[in-house]
Amino acid sequence: MxxxxxxxxxxxxxxxxxxxxxxxxxxxxxxxxxxxxxxxxxxxxxxxxxxxxxxxxxxxxxxxxxxxxxxxxxxxxxxxxxxxxxxxxxxxxxxxxxxxxxxxNWIGGSRPGNAMFVPPxxxxxxxxxxxxxxxxxxxxxxxxxxxxxxxxxxxxxxxxxxxxxxxxxxxxxxxxxxxxxxxxxxxxxxxxxxxxxxxxxxxxxxxxxxxxxxxxxxxxxxxxxxxxxxxxVEAATRVFRLLNDDRRLVTSHKAATVTSIRLFDHLPENPAITVAMAAELLGATKPTAIKAVQALVHAGVLEESTGKKRDRMYRYHRYLSLLAEDTEVQKP
Ligand SMILES: Nc1ncnc2c1ncn2[C@@H]1O[C@H](COP(=O)(O)OP(=O)(O)OP(=O)(O)O)[C@@H](O)[C@H]1O
CATH class of the missing domain: 1.10.3290.10 (Fido-like domain)
Structure with missing residues (x-):
């Protein structure tokens, strides 16, 4: 665990x-x-x-x-x-x-005279x-x-x-x-x-x-x-469960390498990454980073989100959706 x-x-x-x-x-x-x-x-x-x-x-x-x-x-x-x-x-x-x-200054209203609150x-x-x-x-x-x-x-x-x-x-x-x-x-x-x-x-x-x-x-x-x-408490429990389950998924996947597992361990603090970022985090060459990123894509953890050929970005989407709960902007 x-x-x-x-x-x-x-x-x-x-x-x-x-x-x-x-x-x-x-x-x-x-x-x-x-x-x-x-x-x-x-x-x-x-x-x-x-x-x-x-x-x-x-x-x-x-x-x-x-x-x-x-x-x-x-x-x-x-x-x-x-x-x-x-x-x-x-x-x-x-x-x-x-x-x-x-x-x-004042809060609410257009001038102190019609404001909700006028501070000292x-x-x-x-x-x-x-x-x-x-x-x-x-x-x-x-x-x-x-x-x-x-x-x-x-x-x-x-x-x-x-x-x-x-x-x-x-x-x-x-x-x-x-x-x-x-x-x-x-x-x-x-x-x-x-x-x-x-x-x-x-x-x-x-x-x-x-x-x-x-x-x-x-x-x-x-x-x-x-x-x-x-x-x-609820959010921490869910985050922990997800990371634990996904780490198991990554380690048991046939494409797993030591580097891809190391990269996974960086994802909680870097849930959206580029290959250049992965190379820096791993202290590895670009080809090694590409391999690690691909292994996490094959394991279903990372997803490419730009659809571009260059400057691609990969997201740990399940984790991001968890963190983003309640942060949606309410439309007026
Ligand atoms: N009636 C009130 N009396 C005292 N403080 C209030 C009252 N209504 C709101 N506030 C406080 O004032 C804040 C808004 O003040 P202000 O616009 O300076 O701060 P802000 O940080 O720019 O707003 P913020 O909450 O806009 O992001 C509210 O977030 C709330 O904390």
Whole structure:
């Protein structure tokens, strides 16, 4: 039996979270778009895919920073660095990447007068963030999960950036859950639950401010955590079963070679590959890589997806369909 690697799950879960968190506010790119772009650096949805790649990069940066002995702790400066990476490039350029806002923003509506929520004026934001920083690093007797929920609602209420506050605030939950040692890796993807219950998500955030309904928000947040935890266990079980079954298929196939089995073991983190990528992953020549890819095609694991003679791309389609569940874009 194959020993499951944490990296396999991290690969899929982090990307799934990135796709769904970005979709909450309307990014149209899908899991497939992201994987295709990562393999080929080509996409016809430039801005949307870039946003999702930025999310993955921002999370990786922040985790590394928090883990580094001299790195930034979870604080406003780190959140600004996360924001800078999230807004990198195309769409975010005019949204003051990495900078706490100096003008008024609002949510919903076309102006503050008809908005659903008008966050605090810019002159109050630095102090509100400093208080949040201090609160994160002091004990208050609440369980860490409740504290993660409180941090999120407080961050969303401050709404310190011109855009991207939803994504930064959801990344903050992921970082706190790891920082407070509830999980050893970001394996809890709350965005799916927030996406499924988006209206209630927004309503509960609002009710904290309008009615002081912290209990209602925390109840909703903890239900989302339970839903996400159940989803994660089920998804991990299915991913593991599939990889295990397919590895057996590959090793017992008549076309199997040691190299093709080694290539299979790279697929969980490289589910869409070209021959050039396979050669690099294997540290082998192109003919050897072609043979390994062909063996996986014959075993029914990889499928050529371009129909082209050159620059062909091969996908581990069963695995990709599993990871892509719930990441479809809902048509308006
Ligand atoms: N009524 C509300 N009160 C406080 N926060 C809210 C409210 N409604 C929504 N939010 C939060 O604001 C986020 C949207 O803010 P913003 O557009 O700055 O972030 P974003 O990251 O660009 O959106 P995002 O969620 O757009 O991808 C929502 O995702 C949610 O977290």
């Amino acid at each position: 194959t020993v499951p690697s944490l990296q396999w799950f991290l690969y899929g879960f982090v990307r799934k979270e990135a796709v769904i968190s970005s979709q909450i506010e309307g990014t149209q790119a899908t899991f497939e778009d992201l994987i295709t772009f990562e393999a080929t650096r080509q996409t016809d949805r430039d801005d949307d895919v870039e946003e999702i790649c930025n999310y993955v990069a921002a999370l990786e940066y922040a985790r590394a920073e928090v883990a580094r002995p001299k790195g930034l702790p979870i604080c406003t400066r780190l959140l600004c660095q996360i924001h800078k990476r999230l807004m990198h490039g195309v769409r975010g350029a005019e949204k003051q990447p990495g900078i706490v806002r100096t003008s008024q 004026p810019p002159e109050n934001v630095p102090e509100a963030l400093a208080l949040l920083d201090r609160w994160v690093h002091q004990e208050d007797g609440f369980p860490p999960l409740v504290r993660a929920g409180l941090a999120h609602v407080q961050f969303e209420t401050i709404h310190p950036f011109l855009d991207g506050n939803g994504r930064v605030g959801r990344l903050l939950i992921t970082l706190l859950v790891e920082h407070w040692k509830l999980l050893s890796a970001p394996l809890l993807y709350l965005s799916l639950s927030f996406k499924r219950h988006r209206e209630e998500y927004y309503r509960r955030l609002s009710a904290v401010r309008t009615d002081g309904d912290f209990e209602g928000w925390i109840g909703f947040f903890l239900d989302a955590v339970r839903e996400a935890a159940d989803d994660a």
